[in-house]
Amino acid sequence: EAQVTQNPRYLITVTGKKLTVTCSQNMNHEYMSWYRQDPGLGLRQIYYSMNVEVTDKGDVPEGYKVSRKEKRNFPLILESPSPNQTSLYFCASSLTGFLNQPQHFGDGTRLSIL
Amino acid sequence: QKEVEQNSGPLSVPEGAIASLNCTYSDRGSQSFFWYRQYSGKSPELIMFIYSNGDKEDGRFTAQLNKASQYVSLLIRDSQPSDSATYLCAVTFPPSGNTPLVFGKGTRLSVIA
Numbered sequence: 001e002a003q004v005t006q007n008p009r010y011l012i013t014v015t016g017k018k019l020t021v022t023c024s025q026n027m028n029h030e031y032m033s034w035y036r037q038d039p040g041l042g043l044r045q046i047y048y049s050m051n052v053e054v055t056d057k058g059d060v061p062e063g064y065k066v067s068r069k070e071k072r073n074f075p076l077i078l079e080s081p082s083p084n085q086t087s088l089y090f091c092a093s094s095l096t097g098f099l100n101q102p103q104h105f106g107d108g109t110r111l112s113i114l
Numbered sequence: 115q116k117e118v119e120q121n122s123g124p125l126s127v128p129e130g131a132i133a134s135l136n137c138t139y140s141d142r143g144s145q146s147f148f149w150y151r152q153y154s155g156k157s158p159e160l161i162m163f164i165y166s167n168g169d170k171e172d173g174r175f176t177a178q179l180n181k182a183s184q185y186v187s188l189l190i191r192d193s194q195p196s197d198s199a200t201y202l203c204a205v206t207f208p209p210s211g212n213t214p215l216v217f218g219k220g221t222r223l224s225v226i227a
Contacts, residue, residue: 042202
């Protein structure tokens with residue numbers, strides 16, 4: 001089954017404790033992206049990757065890191081999480097990064113930073 | 115400034131009626147337009163995409179695009195209670211080669227049985 005898989009689905013942690021949210025897709029998609037969704041602010045892009053070893057900032061990259069060493073994986077790293085990073089996070093992928101490709105979303109990761 | 119505007123709602127329609135959801139965007143050069151449905155606590159799910167002016171129909175859903183007026187709409191015919199969700203409009207902005215896909219904040223639709 002074609003899917004985008006995120007782990008963990010839920011996480012409660014404390015300020016400053018490094019964490020990684022994994023994202024994996026099995027569709028051989030070139031393009032992958034991370035979003036956060038907050039009430040009243042909608043979905044905002046954090047980082048995206050057009051292909052292996054190619055990443056770039058989205059609209060809200062501060063406090064996050066990403067890497068793309070393999071085509072299928074695109075982990076989101078919070079080196080020193082803070083309470084303002086409490087949010088619902090979605091990973092998405094599409095066949096390519098060209099403008100007309102619809103994105104497929106993972107099930108989301110709800111992070112709470114205390 | 116990349117902006118995608120949607121009325122937050124809630125938009126309430128009776129079961130069986132037509133629901134009309136609207137979206138405006140800020141850049142005349144935008145080329146690709148998507149509608150996603152998102153149930154509470156779930157991930158966005160693609161409903162339709164449209165690239166050319168005019169109407170595109172898929173089952174009970176019709177997307178309408180007017181690039182001159184910079185708006186895109188989604189019509190849901192014969193609305194069902196299961197259509198109750200938040201509908202996200204997403205638009206790509208130039209320059210090409212990079213994403214960027216910008217989402218509106220969504221319109222909450224409530225279909226009343």
